Amino acid sequence: MPKINTVARTGNEAMAEAMRQINPDVVAAYPITPATEIVQIFASYVADGLVDTEFVPVESEHSAMSACIGASAAGGRTMTGTSSQGLALMAEMLYIASGLRLPIVLADVNRALSSPINIHCDHSDTMMIRDSGWIQIFSENAEEAYDNMIQAVKIAETAALPTMVTTDGFIISHGMERVDIFDDKDVKDFVGPKKLGHYLLNMEKPITLGALDLQDYYFEHRRQLAQAMIDSKAIILDVAKSFKEKFARSYGLFESYKLDDADRAIVVMGSTAGTAKVVADDLRAKGIKAGVLKLRVFRPFPKKEIAEALKNIKAVAVMDRSDTISGNEGPLALEIKAALFDSNIKKDIPDYIFGLGGREIRLEDIGSVYKDLGEMIDGKSKPKVTYLGVRE
Amino acid sequence: MANIKELSKQKELFTGGHRACAGCGAAIVARQVLAVAGPNTVVVSATGCLEVVSTIFPYTAWNVPFLHSAFENAAATISGVEALYKSWVRQGKYDKKLNFIAFGGDGGTYDIGLQSLSGAMERGHNILYVCYNNEAYMNTGVQRSGATPKGADTTTAPVGKVKKGKEQYRKNLTEIMVAHGIPYVAQAVVGNWRDLASKVEKALSIEGPKFINVFQPCRLGWSYKPELTCELGRLAVETCTWPLYEVVDGIYKITYKPKEKKAVSEWLNMQGRFRHLAKPENKPIVDDIQAQTDKFWENLLKKESVV
Numbered sequence: 001m002p003k004i005n006t007v008a009r010t011g012n013e014a015m016a017e018a019m020r021q022i023n024p025d026v027v028a029a030y031p032i033t034p035a036t037e038i039v040q041i042f043a044s045y046v047a048d049g050l051v052d053t054e055f056v057p058v059e060s061e062h063s064a065m066s067a068c069i070g071a072s073a074a075g076g077r078t079m080t081g082t083s084s085q086g087l088a089l090m091a092e093m094l095y096i097a098s099g100l101r102l103p104i105v106l107a108d109v110n111r112a113l114s115s116p117i118n119i120h121c122d123h124s125d126t127m128m129i130r131d132s133g134w135i136q137i138f139s140e141n142a143e144e145a146y147d148n149m150i151q152a153v154k155i156a157e158t159a160a161l162p163t164m165v166t167t168d169g170f171i172i173s174h175g176m177e178r179v180d181i182f183d184d185k186d187v188k189d190f191v192g193p194k195k196l197g198h199y200l201l202n203m204e205k206p207i208t209l210g211a212l213d214l215q216d217y218y219f220e221h222r223r224q225l226a227q228a229m230i231d232s233k234a235i236i237l238d239v240a241k242s243f244k245e246k247f248a249r250s251y252g253l254f255e256s257y258k259l260d261d262a263d264r265a266i267v268v269m270g271s272t273a274g275t276a277k278v279v280a281d282d283l284r285a286k287g288i289k290a291g292v293l294k295l296r297v298f299r300p301f302p303k304k305e306i307a308e309a310l311k312n313i314k315a316v317a318v319m320d321r322s323d324t325i326s327g328n329e330g331p332l333a334l335e336i337k338a339a340l341f342d343s344n345i346k347k348d349i350p351d352y353i354f355g356l357g358g359r360e361i362r363l364e365d366i367g368s369v370y371k372d373l374g375e376m377i378d379g380k381s382k383p384k385v386t387y388l389g390v391r392e
Numbered sequence: 393m394a395n396i397k398e399l400s401k402q403k404e405l406f407t408g409g410h411r412a413c414a415g416c417g418a419a420i421v422a423r424q425v426l427a428v429a430g431p432n433t434v435v436v437s438a439t440g441c442l443e444v445v446s447t448i449f450p451y452t453a454w455n456v457p458f459l460h461s462a463f464e465n466a467a468a469t470i471s472g473v474e475a476l477y478k479s480w481v482r483q484g485k486y487d488k489k490l491n492f493i494a495f496g497g498d499g500g501t502y503d504i505g506l507q508s509l510s511g512a513m514e515r516g517h518n519i520l521y522v523c524y525n526n527e528a529y530m531n532t533g534v535q536r537s538g539a540t541p542k543g544a545d546t547t548t549a550p551v552g553k554v555k556k557g558k559e560q561y562r563k564n565l566t567e568i569m570v571a572h573g574i575p576y577v578a579q580a581v582v583g584n585w586r587d588l589a590s591k592v593e594k595a596l597s598i599e600g601p602k603f604i605n606v607f608q609p610c611r612l613g614w615s616y617k618p619e620l621t622c623e624l625g626r627l628a629v630e631t632c633t634w635p636l637y638e639v640v641d642g643i644y645k646i647t648y649k650p651k652e653k654k655a656v657s658e659w660l661n662m663q664g665r666f667r668h669l670a671k672p673e674n675k676p677i678v679d680d681i682q683a684q685t686d687k688f689w690e691n692l693l694k695k696e697s698v699v
Contacts, residue, residue: 068472074459096461200457203432
């Protein structure tokens with residue numbers, strides 16, 4: 001069994017702790033609520049000489065990702081953290097990081113996007129850049145955030161794709177929880193040294209990176225990027241397997257919570273999955289077969305696996321903590337529906353857009369979704385999109 | 393410093409075969425800077441002419457490690473490269489001595505990249521930033537930038553029936569860099585290789601952030617015959633349009649003083665972008681440009697006299 005140190009940590013503290021144990025070569029970051037603490041705590045590790053990291057306190061998130069790209073291209077293990085407007089400002093560089101196939105790891109504390117300005121949780125920021133070529137891993141709590149950061153390093157470097165690990169702003173980032181932390185040496189052994197392929201500081205073999213790619217090559221390079229994302233699914237599972245072997249904690253592409261015999265289920269990401277599990281347990285105590293599919297990996301999207309997990313469930317709802325503002329459902333519901341369609345599963349899937357800007361999601365709210373699903377089993381239909389918990 | 397014969401015998405680090413225009417000043421800047429910097433140099437470039445003409449995949453003109461990421465962030469990108477280098481040296485993983493040089497055009501430096509540049513300079517990275525300043529967005533087709541001088545005809549401040557080209561004076565980025573308190577700031581020009589080479593050599597011998605603003609005639613945007621690039625550069629210096637000077641730890645030194653200051657009109661008249669200024673009704677604009685040029689030159693002389 002691995003050595004465990006049980007501590008009380010916020011999500012931000014847990015992520016910073018993982019970064020200390022990973023000991024990256026370079027961290028470049030810029031403050032933004034509610035992610036600031038991650039880099040602030042990390043800066044104190046640098047100041048105390050606890051890490052070998054060169055910390056670059058840049059003047060914007062755009063420069064944070066630019067410096068990460070420079071450091072990663074040069075050959076270093078590179079990390080950063082941000083949120084909301086910061087991620088939006090980085091957007092241009094996020095695409096460039098994945099296009100250059102740089103395994104940067106980013107801690108994204110989910111926060112609503114302006115306008116109106118708001119500092120609290122929703123998933124709009126991560127969803128905004130969902131097609132940027134980054135692997136996206138959601139966390140339910142501080143311990144998962146810690147575990148996901150450690151796994152992200154291996155996933156990113158094996159897949160040669162940048163990877164972001166998200167937590168729900170304030171709910172996870174600032175909520176104090178029990179976290180079982182591993183021994184420094186065990187984490188170091190697990191992540192191992194970074195393997196160097198082509199890198200900028202190899203003066204024996206100078207490379208040109210970021211070349212102009214026109215009609216004759218761009219498409220092939222984008223196709224390779226698409227394939228890397230497809231292939232990363234197996235890598236994520238491999239890393240989860242070795243993580244379980246070393247640390248006895250289990251991860252997959254998603255968690256199936258009491259789904260096996262469920263007749264109704266909610267698909268949801270992040271901290272709300274924990275709340276949904278409580279509601280499902282209460283319903284189970286009353287003899288109602290409720291389940292939860294907690295999606296951990298949004299990119300790559302585990303289409304077939306989700307369809308397989310949901311195929312025998314009579315009524316399924318999606319809870320989306322962001323909106324596409326498109327006249328259609330939220331981003332998670334659109335992907336889930338496409339997954340089911342491709343597996344020839346015909347179901348009405350109502351989408352519940354909830355919790356925007358940190359609006360609280362209560363047990364009763366989730367209870368009402370399960371109640372709707374019960375009514376659907378009885379033959380009633382429900383709206384395609386319901387804005388849950390809003391005054392209108 | 394090596395003489396030009398020795399420099400010309402070295403292996404080219406910025407090779408021929410790139411797609412720059414005949415008479416391109418930016419390619420001259422890259423070649424001369426690298427000739428002095430040598431092979432132990434890592435280059436980052438902003439998006440712009442230099443990057444576009446030199447790295448059309450699968451070809452490259454760079455015989456040193458080269459990275460391009462985006463337009464507005466060459467300084468931030470090279471910050472990351474240099475940070476990794478520092479980290480590896482501290483960890484005992486790397487022991488070569490390297491130069492870190494970023495190239496950006498005036499658009500990528502004066503305008504969209506100013507924040508990134510300012511941040512990198514303030515943080516004190518051991519880098520040399522070279523601005524190849526051709527006074528407009530040439531890669532996208534000659535749009536006005538913060539570096540475009542008053543009176544110039546560009547595609548976004550064109551000469552029309554009412555307007556006479558750019559109405560504003562150019563920004564003084566060199567002085568903005570001086571205000572950062574960095575150890576080395578200089579102005580150089582295409583057409584005086586010795587002055588540029590000695591400035592690059594001096595800059596690279598100094599630890600910390602360095603900035604060289606290289607005035608670079610652009611035959612396309614300035615509209616002149618390609619063989620006149622170096623001559624136009626020299627004339628910019630002779631007219632004091634672009635004084636050659638350096639500021640080492642805050643101390644000004646003019647590295648070349650024209651024996652006899654030529655009239656700015658002589659320089660303007662050689663370029664298509666100022667063609668309209670030859671009309672008699674536009675003489676007030678020429679007079680104003682001359683007055684501004686004189687004022688800056690006098691100021692520079694005063695700054696040099698303060699030790």
